[in-house]
Amino acid sequence: MSRYRLMMLGPPGAGKGTQAKRLADRLDIPHVSTGDMLREARRKESELGKKAAQFMEAGKLVPDEVVIGIVRERLEEDDAADGFILDGFPRTRPQAEALAEMGVDLDFVINIEVADEEVVSRLGGRLSCPNCGAVYHKEAKPPKEDDVCDVCGHRGLITRDDDRPEAIRQRLDSYHQKTSPLIEFYSERDVLENVDGAGSPDEVNDAIARRLNGD
Numbered sequence: 232m233s234r235y236r237l238m239m240l241g242p243p244g245a246g247k248g249t250q251a252k253r254l255a256d257r258l259d260i261p262h263v264s265t266g267d268m269l270r271e272a273r274r275k276e277s278e279l280g281k282k283a284a285q286f287m288e289a290g291k292l293v294p295d296e297v298v299i300g301i302v303r304e305r306l307e308e309d310d311a312a313d314g315f316i317l318d319g320f321p322r323t324r325p326q327a328e329a330l331a332e333m334g335v336d337l338d339f340v341i342n343i344e345v346a347d348e349e350v351v352s353r354l355g356g357r358l359s360c361p362n363c364g365a366v367y368h369k370e371a372k373p374p375k376e377d378d379v380c381d382v383c384g385h386r387g388l389i390t391r392d393d394d395r396p397e398a399i400r401q402r403l404d405s406y407h408q409k410t411s412p413l414i415e416f417y418s419e420r421d422v423l424e425n426v427d428g429a430g431s432p433d434e435v436n437d438a439i440a441r442r443l444n445g446d
């Protein structure tokens with residue numbers, strides 16, 4: 232089976248994580264999420280986690296050199312040798328340039344398009360499991376049993392610090408200022424595939440599969 236080097240692009244709340252997990256399972260490639268790695272570092276209270284925490288809580292981007300370092304290390308692991316899906320990285324032009332300097336040639340950049348108002352409503356109602364990272368929505372996708380994670384059974388779902396209203400506004404700002412220029416960056420390199428993110432996770436998944444198959 233061919234192994235892909237993929238990247239998910241799009242605003243916060245576009246469904247990058249959900250789609251990246253599905254693709255990683257289907258294509259048998261590792262899911263490399265900088266957000267997940269940073270949250271894990273925060274949970275363990277490692278030096279990296281302490282450095283990242285203040286930025287994350289405010290909805291700000293963690294400095295480029297910190298994130299570039301963790302991605303470089305992760306991509307050197309054996310399981311990423313011939314394929315992976317990047318989720319949440321690169322998020323700035325210097326990060327995209329650093330990735331290219333690592334010798335990584337992306338096959339596809341999947342850009343999930345979602346309007347700002349939709350982002351605010353999705354993230355404002357989002358609930359996360361602090362134990363396994365599963366994600367729910369108060370109205371659109373509540374857990375089967377109130378406040379209990381369907382996946383791992385953990386009781387006590389939380390609103391991530393960065394899903395509070397001020398942080399959501401800050402994350403959208405960072406997206407428009409620093410991340411959305413990457414649409415042009417990857418379009419110029421002929422690897423960009425735009426996908427409408429407004430549908431259900433299954434519909435978005437089908438649209439991505441069609442693009443990867445060249446339909």
Ligand code: AMP
Nearest residue numbers: 265266286287291292293298319320322
């Ligand atoms: P995410 O789960 O991808 O929304 O990431 C959560 C938070 O982690 C972001 O709001 C940033 O504070 C930080 N973060 C994740 N990926 C990056 C990145 N590539 N560059 C800078 N900060 C990042």
